[in-house]
Amino acid sequence: MWAAQRRINRWFCTAIHDEGHWRYSKEWWGTIASGGRTVFRSASTKGNGVVSVVSHPSSKPSEEEWQETEKWLERRYREEVGGQGGNGGEGFRVLGYEWRTLRFNDETRQSTVKVMAACPQSEPSSVFLMQQPHCLAVPYVKSMVSLGLASVASCGYDLLQATRGNQPMRILCIGHGGGSLPLFLAKKIPGAIIDIVEIDPLVIHISLHEMGFPAVPVLASSGKCIFPENSIINKMLWSDIKERICLYECDAEKFVLDSSSLYDLIFVDAYDGDDIFPCKLWDRDSPFLNALSDRLHPEHGTVVVNLHSDSDAWSPDPFHTHASESSYIGKIGRAYKDLLAGNGSFRSCFGLGYFVDVPWLCNTTLVVCKGFRTDSMHLSQASVLKTLASKSPVIDILLNLPFSCSEYINRHLTLIY
Known part of the structure; x- marks a missing residue:
């Protein structure tokens, strides 16, 4: 009771x-x-x-x-x-x-x-x-945060120490927009060190000057690092996080090919003006996914991808598109799962890929992770849901979330086999 x-x-x-x-x-x-x-x-x-x-x-x-x-x-x-x-x-x-x-x-x-x-x-x-760093509005962003944190915690990552600032949590965000997702994580997780990759300098300009994003260092495509004006206002607003975020004006593929960093958590939310997820960010023959695999922590690395489910290429049944490997979403999920997580398992630690629907919107969240740990010797939808659900109340409390992760976890979860 x-x-x-x-x-x-x-x-x-x-x-x-x-x-x-x-x-x-x-x-x-x-x-x-x-x-x-x-x-x-x-x-x-x-x-x-x-x-x-x-x-x-x-x-x-x-x-x-x-x-x-x-x-x-x-x-x-x-x-x-x-x-x-x-x-x-x-x-x-x-x-x-x-x-x-x-x-x-x-x-x-x-x-x-x-x-x-x-x-x-x-x-x-x-x-x-x-x-306002505590505020996430669009449901797909909450879905990405909830599933990303629950999954990386299910792979054995010590989220408690990261929230206390005792352990670094390396996060990569591909696609910036207004920056609500990285800013939320930087505020809630004192150990978070966040790199953001955005190809469009106009989007970076807008986030800094029109959407209230912190004045953080920006590494321009020319290779020049543009340090923000160290004003009193910027320091008083963002002294606790501005040194832990860096913006890169760069193509995502070039960034992951040139980088040598290892990330615990990677978020991919990259759509162009035609609302298309670029093929080179999911085609298994492109250099991007192979390079991204090298950027993932080998024990608990987790990737979270936002996908639009209202594309003409999707199946007419939004709740069962995931099962069809020939569908658009199936091809993306299979490519990410095969190249980033693998198919092997060891002592109930699994390379895992799954989809979850986003409430209220025609979006789906794809999650792929290494080393997912369950109490079962066999991976199943029930065992994955049970493990993720067990992390939800812990994450809610650790991060003092204004919403509950569970609302975004139990949403027609479908495994990628």
Whole structure:
């Protein structure tokens, strides 16, 4: 009874505090015609068409809660300036909150983030934006986070030590968008060290200047490292994470071929202006997957891929496309599983690949990992679900998640054999 009551209490807590819950989707899942305004618009030179940012007002948090944020800003400023011999007396005013959606060709939603606008009281014209790192809005991003963390933990990775900052967790994100996923992980996991690869410099510019992403080092395609202005505002907002994130303006294939790093967790979410997942990122004959295999930690390395299930190439039955190896999704899953996880097993440790459907959207999350551990000597859908489900409450507590991983784990899980 106590366990059941705890689950009920947690559900109500989540319902109140998850500002990115689907119940608020009317605020950000709309169009300009539904009340949004365009705050940025420009043509991409990297195949993403017209790139724009559309904003919608946010209903949360309420103005009563803004005062606590203003006090936090003042305290952080005092800490930074005080350490430099200043008087640290600056006050701040929160101007409001918005949802901002990054779009390609006015249709494809590439990222949705919540941003806060604020300014120093002494300089009301010096408005700055801060992306809210605790807030994940679009369900497929929550699915990727939930399944990625549950899977890497099921492979024996010590997530507890990473959340305490006692152990580094190397994460690679291929595809940046507005940066909500890497920012969320960097905030929640003090041990996370995150590399982000984005081919389009315009997308990087937008995330830094229009979507409130931290001013982190950017390694340009020319090879030059562009260090951000080390301003007091940037330090007071992001001192705990800005040194643990690096942005690379680079083609994903070139990056993994040139890199020598090992990653515990890799996220792939890379779509172009035509909303297409590039063939070279999943074709088994391309150099990308073979090189990506070398970048994965050999014992617990885990890859999570966002796939769109509303493509014309998909089977008409969204719940059974995974079973067909001749389907588009089947080919992608099989290529990732064969080249990254392998088929062998040793003492109940398995190379594993599986699909899970995303609630509310036509998306599917693909997960491939090494060394998946179960209590069973034989891999089955039931044993995988049981293992992943056992990690969910632990992850919820360790990361103090505003949502529950279990909501995104038990969604028509299908193994890739």
